[in-house]
Amino acid sequence: MTATADTLCRHCLLPVGRRAMQRTVNGEGCAFCCYGCCIAHQVENGNLEEHEAAWLLVRIGVGAFLSMNIMLFSLLLYSGAFTGADAGMLPWIHLLLWLFATPAIIILGEPFVRETWLHARQGRLTASALIVLGVGAAYAYSIFATIERSPQVYFDTASMVLMLFTVGYYLDAAGRARAARDLQPLLAAESEWATVVAGDEEHRRPVHEVGAGTLVRVRPGERIPVDGVIIEGCSHADEAVITGESRQVAKGIGAHVVAGSVNLEGPLLIQSSGAASTTRWAQICRSVRDALIRRSPSQRLADAVVGAFVPVILMLGIAAAVYWAQHVPLDRALLIGLAVLVVACPCAVGLAAPMATALGIGRLARHGCLVRDPAALEALARVRLIAFDKTGTLTSGQARVVAVDTDGTAADEALARAAGLERHSEHGLARAVVAAAAARGIEPTAASDVRVVMGRGIHGSADGQVVAAGSAALMRELDWPLAPDLAERGRSREASGHSVIYIGWGGRVNAVLSLDDTPLPEAHATVEALREGGVCVALLTGDLPAAAQRIAAAVGIERGDIEAGLAPAAKPAALARRRREHGTAAMVGDGLNDAPVLAAADVGIAVGSATDLARETAAIALPPGGLWLLPWTIGVARAVRTTILTNLMWAFGYNLVAVGAAAAGLLQPVLAAAVMAGSSIVVVLNSLRLERLPEPVRSQPRQQSRTEPERAPPLRTSGAPVVAA
């Protein structure tokens, strides 16, 4: 058997880990994480007309047939059907049971024996060893009892325990597959095939072989394997895998399609616009797979406990049998030992974390939130402080006109003239001016002879006058007088972190436009939601304190939680200081210039740049424009953590109680096996509750984001500084 620690189970998509089972299904080698997945996969996907594939299920069916017959006879024995006059029949009935039990135990026990043997060769003792030992002891004793003609045999116990474990494993795996159903489309990017059109011929190719410019045919109902442009056909596409919103988007010729979306109706011919391995879908797929393979700290702990658990239980079982042998007949004592072994099988503990984590990661990924590692998810659940970077994270990163100061001229006129000039420029601030005028419904004053002065501004002529917009330096160059009041205002705004544009015409400076980065519309609601969730919010930025305070006030961060003027290298230290006060701290940044602090935080969260996951600077990546998903993401992380904790509590608590009851001789082995199988099903069902988590709800963004300058009060020279944001 090869090392398969880095592959996912074919059936339930959990990491196969060291319990791997390799089987051939439909002529294809598959790795499974457990016997149950092996059965369930066979049931759902096996081509049972092939003898080999059907063999496993036929064996289980025949095993069930035999053990049910054994159980029937044993039930009759227990109900006292062969007492009194019929007692002479007893040895023959026992012989018959032996006859039935031998093939049943060979058939049903083979996978357990095989697993025990494999692990024993690696020097490990696992749960299957408990089952094999317990069942083996019951069977061996029963043979002995049959030969000795003693009144009790336990063939039914031996076969029924195996049967129950087989059924329990199967039900387990069937339940876990429901979790995998959500992950399947996310992981499909790697295994998908594309129909490549070359001339008149069409070939099926693995999607990773598809390069840019290739023509790909997508039939209705198929998943679009590459990013590209539609050349032929029209249809609707469901882009849920990428955007998280299940919505039908109409697509016609020339429309862009995204890899991972589902083509709903018409056949499409698509020209791919890049290599298939670079699409966002492929990126999501890689990150989800990587995350699923890694083990979380709680899982490592649980695995370590399980590793130590098995030998302990083995000793306990033997000790219980030896102890009871001195007080009750040997067969009763053996039965008690068996019950201890069977009931303590720690399957539920092993399942507690991975399934919940997988569900959580899948859930987040469906909304574009990628998690590098289960540990990040667990840390996120514990986060008490979230520090934000300012520019590009809480703000749009794009300047907007926030105030117009004039020397008495109408603000609209200043804006109209400025816009008339600036629409000839490509500068970011220039675009902001044009946008502000458009938002107010101001017609820009047409300008001619427009000339851009590099680094200073722009000038031209309108209505027979020279008009200029730019820095104070430009105005000095033009030798235009600047009223002291206006100059003071401009300086103070500059000092508080605004960008300013002076506007002049008719030989003097008439107005000052102040521009500022503006908070994202969802920033305030996000901060509020985080606070409601019991998380402190802080702002760490390299900008000027005044600018930081303005933004902080707008999004609802308090004065004491702001640290401004931090060089990138100083941010980790600032975060560490706050972490000492609050506990686990997360840092949210745009990932471009906060890499050091993202990496230094307990959880680094990058907004809009999934590449940070791959570079390991961030542990969690939100989709572009996905700041609003942050509170929901934390909610999911917390739900996952709660589920893992309840699972572990249930699994351990149950084991302790059950082992105690079994060692005290209160639990029949068959009942113990049934309850054991039930316990892992409880864990699966508890984890499946995560499927019912609420969808993220975007709090209504304030609609004025584009028209905000309109809300600016009338701007006068004498007015107090006016800030609208």
Add this chain to the structure above:
Amino acid sequence: MTAYLVILAAGFAGSFHCIGMCGGFACMLGRDPRGDGMTFLRHLAYNIGRLTTYCFLGGLAGAVGQVICTSQGTTVPLLNGPLDTGQRLLAILAGLLMIAMALQFFGLLPRLHRVTTGFGGSTLAASLRSLLTAPGPAAPLAFGVFNGFLPCPLVYAFAAQAASTAGVLPGFFTMLAFGLGTLPAMLLMGGVGRMLAPAWRERGVWLAGSCILVLGLITLGRGLLPFAAHIGGHAA
């Protein structure tokens, strides 16, 4: 004994209902190319598997009933005899369940129908269907075993009846009688099933429903009436 005959008859009548689902499986078993003997063997294996599961369920239900009624193992004859409180409650429960199943047969409880048939287990048998075409008698036997666990209102009804007997042996016999009742139709399914007109099938379903209804009423009566033995008198 008469009681088991009634159940046998109910099983026989009910087996016309089985044509819908299990009959399909039986048809799929088809004919063995090696001759009639092998064909019969395959069908026999399938039915033995099915019957084993039924009997197991019956025995189990009976044992559960026995555990519930802590009547110290005084297994009572079916449909008559003295009953203690636990058995009365069980009888009422089983009777109600059977009546509900019967009403469902008459199409009066459509929602229950969805519950009983959509129990999720049907996907198991449906996906295992191709086992039937595998060669050899082991595959049909295995499929029969799985088939027995298929969610089926008839099986539920008789399992409830078996539980109400509060004994392993009578429970076992109840389901055995029911299973044997379904045997002729299922064995002959390949030939007869397809010839049987839908109208006859309809009548069979009504007959089965009536049988279950009567059995359910009697069981219910056992729980409710003080001298139930007289009510069940015709069967005694």
